[in-house]
Amino acid sequence: MKNFKIAIVFIIALFAAIILTPNLSFAATHDAATEDTLRTAVSEAVSGDTINLKANIALTSNIGITDKNLTINGNGFTISAAEGFQVVNSDGSLITAGANSRVTLKNVNLANAVKYGAQAYNGGYLVLDGVTISGCKFGGVLVNAGTLEIVDLTLYRNGGDNNNGIELAKGLGIDTGDNQPTIRMNGKLTSTEDENVIYVAVNDNLTGFEVENTEDSEYKLYINDGKVVVADEENNILYESNKKEGVTVEGETFTPNHTVTVYLNKKTVKISVKEGTKLTKKQVEDKIDLKALGLDKYKIEGFYSDESYKTAFKFDETVTKDVFIYAKLKSTAKVDNTPKTGTEATLAIAILTATASLVGISYLRRKEY
Numbered sequence: 001m002k003n004f005k006i007a008i009v010f011i012i013a014l015f016a017a018i019i020l021t022p023n024l025s026f027a028a029t030h031d032a033a034t035e036d037t038l039r040t041a042v043s044e045a046v047s048g049d050t051i052n053l054k055a056n057i058a059l060t061s062n063i064g065i066t067d068k069n070l071t072i073n074g075n076g077f078t079i080s081a082a083e084g085f086q087v088v089n090s091d092g093s094l095i096t097a098g099a100n101s102r103v104t105l106k107n108v109n110l111a112n113a114v115k116y117g118a119q120a121y122n123g124g125y126l127v128l129d130g131v132t133i134s135g136c137k138f139g140g141v142l143v144n145a146g147t148l149e150i151v152d153l154t155l156y157r158n159g160g161d162n163n164n165g166i167e168l169a170k171g172l173g174i175d176t177g178d179n180q181p182t183i184r185m186n187g188k189l190t191s192t193e194d195e196n197v198i199y200v201a202v203n204d205n206l207t208g209f210e211v212e213n214t215e216d217s218e219y220k221l222y223i224n225d226g227k228v229v230v231a232d233e234e235n236n237i238l239y240e241s242n243k244k245e246g247v248t249v250e251g252e253t254f255t256p257n258h259t260v261t262v263y264l265n266k267k268t269v270k271i272s273v274k275e276g277t278k279l280t281k282k283q284v285e286d287k288i289d290l291k292a293l294g295l296d297k298y299k300i301e302g303f304y305s306d307e308s309y310k311t312a313f314k315f316d317e318t319v320t321k322d323v324f325i326y327a328k329l330k331s332t333a334k335v336d337n338t339p340k341t342g343t344e345a346t347l348a349i350a351i352l353t354a355t356a357s358l359v360g361i362s363y364l365r366r367k368e369y
Helices: 002-020 035-044 281-287 342-368
Strands: 029-032 050-053 057-061 063-065 069-073 078-086 095-097 102-111 116-121 125-134 139-144 147-155 166-169 182-191 198-200 208-213 220-224 227-231 237-240 248-250 257-264 267-274 298-304 323-331
Touching (some): 029 035, 035 050, 102 116, 116 125, 139 147, 182 220, 198 227, 267 281
Parallel strands (some): 029 050, 050 069, 057 078, 063 095, 069 102, 102 125, 125 147, 166 198, 182 208, 257 323
Antiparallel strands (some): 298 323
16 A cells, blocks of 8 residues: 555656646657748747758748757758848858757758858757758858758859858857857768868958767868868878968867788789778778689688788788788689599590500501501
8 A cells, every 4th residue: 555655646746747847848840841831830849849841942031040959851852042032140041050059951952042051150050961052152051150060961062163062160240259160070971072172261250160070970070280181981081171370270180091902913902091000801801802803713811921922911900001911812613523424434435446446457557568
């Protein structure tokens, strides 16, 4: 009975906590197929809600989001600037994550903005996941004293005479405060253009910025001689930013690759390995495709440090310079040692018998003469 009373009291307390907690809410979804319904959804949504696009939408002015954590799922549709787009308070971006907000754009195309496709402004946090940006007149993304997290972003040409992908800035309207632009890589960034994929603004209040990487990110952001570089999963530099003197840059320093060359008879395989890491046997084996090399009738017997195959190569050692490995190959072609039987054997005996007969006849003829 005592335990029953305790259970009743606990249940009552739990319901009271739920009823009396004003900020407790459940995530909801909102649909939007027009500019008006999208604006209404953004206005009515609360933190944690998701807005699903049901059609392409052309905006007549910027949509700014503050003090909310929202997800806009484009479902493959496009948000673009309508003809006559109005720039309000200097914001010509299509979507802006403003102060105290976290805005996630998923599976959406941003196109033809009069300034930028999206903006992270003054402490706002913008996540781009499955997003493409193209044809925006100033640039793809403006990181304006806010934070940009890249999960999956594809950039096409954006900007004026020069391409401008992701711009790091602290605009003239943000004269005070400690907010500085930050880019966090949490996946993959690709661009059809090589120039200014990341651009450091040179004509504003920018005094510093930061680049970060999540532990499992496929691509990485590094600092190399004051520039931001984007490296792929094999640590090859894909894109490099410009450099602004007097700007403090925080982030992990880029460590270059060394080349591992594997010799397989007259064929070679080259592998890029980050300096300071350990080279494993599996890492090398995974890069060797004997069939693609035309060596499918061979197997690898071992890896050596010399072309005479006398010294076995030592794996699991730290790479500090270019490495050369010699793979010893062995043919897998089968040799047919099966004894001849049946028709083949009979034919062979017949040939031998005929040959012997001819030799004998020739000998007898010579003896008669």
